[in-house]
Amino acid sequence: MAHVSIAGDDLIVEVEGLDKLWALKSRLTVPLANVRGATADPGIVREPKGVRSPGTHVPGVIVAGSFYTEGERVFWDVRDRDKAIVIELGDEKYARLVIEVDDPKETVDMIEKAVQHRHS
Amino acid sequence: MGAAAELFALHSYDGTSVDDLVNHLGVHRGSLYKTFGSKRGLYLRALHRHVDDDVAALARAVAGAEDQAQAVGLVLAAGPRLGLLFHAMVERAPVDPAAAAETTRALALLDAATGAEGLTALALGQLLRRRGTGAMPQQREGESSWHTSASPVTT
Numbered sequence: 409m410a411h412v413s414i415a416g417d418d419l420i421v422e423v424e425g426l427d428k429l430w431a432l433k434s435r436l437t438v439p440l441a442n443v444r445g446a447t448a449d450p451g452i453v454r455e456p457k458g459v460r461s462p463g464t465h466v467p468g469v470i471v472a473g474s475f476y477t478e479g480e481r482v483f484w485d486v487r488d489r490d491k492a493i494v495i496e497l498g499d500e501k502y503a504r505l506v507i508e509v510d511d512p513k514e515t516v517d518m519i520e521k522a523v524q525h526r527h528s
Numbered sequence: 529m530g531a532a533a534e535l536f537a538l539h540s541y542d543g544t545s546v547d548d549l550v551n552h553l554g555v556h557r558g559s560l561y562k563t564f565g566s567k568r569g570l571y572l573r574a575l576h577r578h579v580d581d582d583v584a585a586l587a588r589a590v591a592g593a594e595d596q597a598q599a600v601g602l603v604l605a606a607g608p609r610l611g612l613l614f615h616a617m618v619e620r621a622p623v624d625p626a627a628a629a630e631t632t633r634a635l636a637l638l639d640a641a642t643g644a645e646g647l648t649a650l651a652l653g654q655l656l657r658r659r660g661t662g663a664m665p666q667q668r669e670g671e672s673s674w675h676t677s678a679s680p681v682t683t
Contacts, residue, residue, distance in 0.1 A: 445566025451547035455557055478558055494546075496561045504561055516566075525569045525626060 410485055410507040412495075412515050414522055419443050421495070421505060423485050436483070436505070444496040446519035448512040453489035457482070474502065482506060495519060533574040537611030540619050541571055568624075575620075575630045578612045583634040586610075587641035599642055603651035607664050614659065 411422045421436040457475045475482050480503035486492045493512050495505040509515045531553050535544045546567055550557050564570035586606045593599040613634055620627035638648045658664035 445561075445564070445569045447546060447561070447567040449546040449557075449567075451545060451550075452557060478556070480558060494561060494566075496565045503558070520566060520568050523565070525565065525572050 409487070409491075410509055412507075412509055412519065414440070414518065417441070419495070419519065419522070421507060423507070436502075438497060438500055440522050442498050442500050443519065443523055444498050445523055445525070446493055446495045446516045448492070448516050449494045449506075450489045450492055452494060452506055453486055453492055457484060480504070529574055529577060532570055533578055533612055536571055536574060537615060540615045541568075542619070571620075572626050572630070575612060575616055575627060579630050579634045579637070582606070582609050583613060583637055587637040590638065590641040596642075596647055599647060600651045600654060603638075604654055604658065607655045607658060610655065614656070 409424050411424055413420050413422075417440050419438045419440055421438070423434045423436075457477060473484060475484055481501060483502045483505045484507075486506055486508045488508055491508045491510065491512050492506060493509055493516055495507070497504055532549060535548055535552055539548070544567075546557065546560070549567070549570065550560060553560070560570065564573060586603065586609075589602050589606075590599045593602055613631065616627050617631045621631045622628070635648065638651075639645050642648045642651070655664065
């Protein structure tokens with residue numbers, strides 16, 4: 409489970425509780441300028457995650473840590489797929505964060521409100 | 529983008545999952561996120577293009593109509609292609625200012641073409657009635673709105 413908040417010009421993702429043990433890093437701070445959007449996406453849990461770098465994976469129970477897939481590094485921390493959200497980043501160590509939050513819809517709306525989408 | 533617009537037009541924004549988009553668009557999830565940032569990012573792009581293409585084409589046709597009855601008839605004829613706009617006005621515009629900006633832009637295009645808000649309202653009201661009675665089939669998947677000429681008027 410993760411908690412997402414916005415402080416000033418930053419998006420802050422805190423990985424809570426026991427998951428700290430699994431995902432190695434418990435707090436990520438990303439400038440909002442590098443946040444490209446957020447989406448509730450339960451289906452992503454069924455996707456191949458690629459090669460795991462340090463972190464851990466207990467099959468069928470917890471997916472946590474950072475994974476490399478198609479040249480991208482993706483941070484995962486999901487137990488309950490129904491609460492999975494995807495936060496897309498740009499110019500960051502991670503291409504995207506796939507995390508579990510208590511209130512996917514509210515969290516996604518909050519992030520999307522803070523992000524300007526361009527129509528090019 | 530056209531395939532995404534069709535999904536949103538048929539199933540609404542909330543009714544279209546990322547699984548639906550990935551399956552119908554035939555793209556990797558990663559590239560969908562990389563390109564659009566989020567489902568909402570993709571939706572807003574699709575809506576923007578819908579207004580630029582379908583609504584603008586309809587507005588051009590309506591502007592060339594000979595009388596009000598023909599103008600209303602053109603809007604009704606375009607109905608099956610306007611599912612995305614209708615869903616956006618009802619579902620997204622009240623909760624998403626970026627979507628509201630697009631639907632407002634669409635209405636302004638139609639108002640400029642009809643020359644009167646009242647006439648736009650009459651035409652859209654007639655469309656809504658048809659949808660409400662099930663007499664307006666929605667555009668089916670495969671009938672891409674992007675490749676269909678929306679210029680039924682011959683001048």
